Amino acid sequence: MRRAMRRAGSAVTLFLVTACATASPPVPVTGETPAIQRLSGRWAGRYESQYTGRYGSIAFELRAGSDTARGDVQMIPSGRSEPLHALERDRSGTQVDQTRSPRFLTIRFVGVSDGRIRGCLDPYRDPDTGAVLLTSFRGVVSGDSIVGTFESSTESSGVLATGRWWVSRRR
Numbered sequence: 660m661r662r663a664m665r666r667a668g669s670a671v672t673l674f675l676v677t678a679c680a681t682a683s684p685p686v687p688v689t690g691e692t693p694a695i696q697r698l699s700g701r702w703a704g705r706y707e708s709q710y711t712g713r714y715g716s717i718a719f720e721l722r723a724g725s726d727t728a729r730g731d732v733q734m735i736p737s738g739r740s741e742p743l744h745a746l747e748r749d750r751s752g753t754q755v756d757q758t759r760s761p762r763f764l765t766i767r768f769v770g771v772s773d774g775r776i777r778g779c780l781d782p783y784r785d786p787d788t789g790a791v792l793l794t795s796f797r798g799v800v801s802g803d804s805i806v807g808t809f810e811s812s813t814e815s816s817g818v819l820a821t822g823r824w825w826v827s828r829r830r
Contacts, residue, residue, distance in 0.1 A: 683765065686719070686778075687728045690771040692726075692755070697800060698771060699723040701829040706767060706809065708822030713786075717826055718765060730782060731763035764794075774800045774808065782814075790815065803828040 687761040688695050709715040719730025750822045769778040780794040798807025804827045811820045 664685075683729045683731045683741070683763070686766045688721060688726050688728050688729055688769045688771060694771045694773070695726055696723065698728070698776075699725075702730075702805070702826040704805075704824065704826030704828055705821055706824035708809075708811075708820055710822065711787075711811075715756045717824060719769075719826075728766075728769060730766045732766060733763050734783075734786075737810070771800070776800055776805060788813075794804055798824065 671790045687712060688698065688800070690738055701714070701716045701720045705714065705716050713734055714733040717730070717732050719728050721728040731767050764783050765781040767779050767781045769776060771777075778796055778798075779798075782791045784790070785792050792811045792813060794811040796807055796809040796811055797803045804825065806825045807823070809824055812818060
């Protein structure tokens with residue numbers, strides 16, 4: 660357990676350094692303006708799934724007065740030492756594997772209302788089966804922390820994996 664915690668801590672550090680050096684795509688944040696503004700700032704944390712053994716880091720930033728955030732998720736598959744590759748689309752819109760250097764998984768959408776947050780990630784390939792995974796998340800905002808759960812399913816079978824995540828606002 661301690662080794663996993665140390666690896667996760669290293670993943671968060673690596674993620675934060677890389678996230679600051681890369682330009683993640685903008686993420687629309689929907690909801691009432693006061694709820695969105697309560698999310699202003701830089702957030703960092705992690706997630707884990709006992710179901711899959713996967714873990715990783717989460718980081719996002721929402722600037723004051725904006726309704727668009729930037730953020731990414733890094734996944735380290737169980738038994739591996741490098742993050743997953745995200746899926747990309749070719750010019751026709753067909754999903755293709757991204758085989759160049761590792762990328763972070765991308766947060767696609769975030770909605771906030773009444774202290775609750777929800778959203779989803781862009782699809783990505785399961786490192787064990789190759790199936791395309793769809794992941795959604797929910798959480799509760801409490802001051803400078805957000806704690807929540809996520810669910811991942813495949814497009815074809817709908818098999819579900821779950822886990823938990825948490826982030827805190829960085830000052």
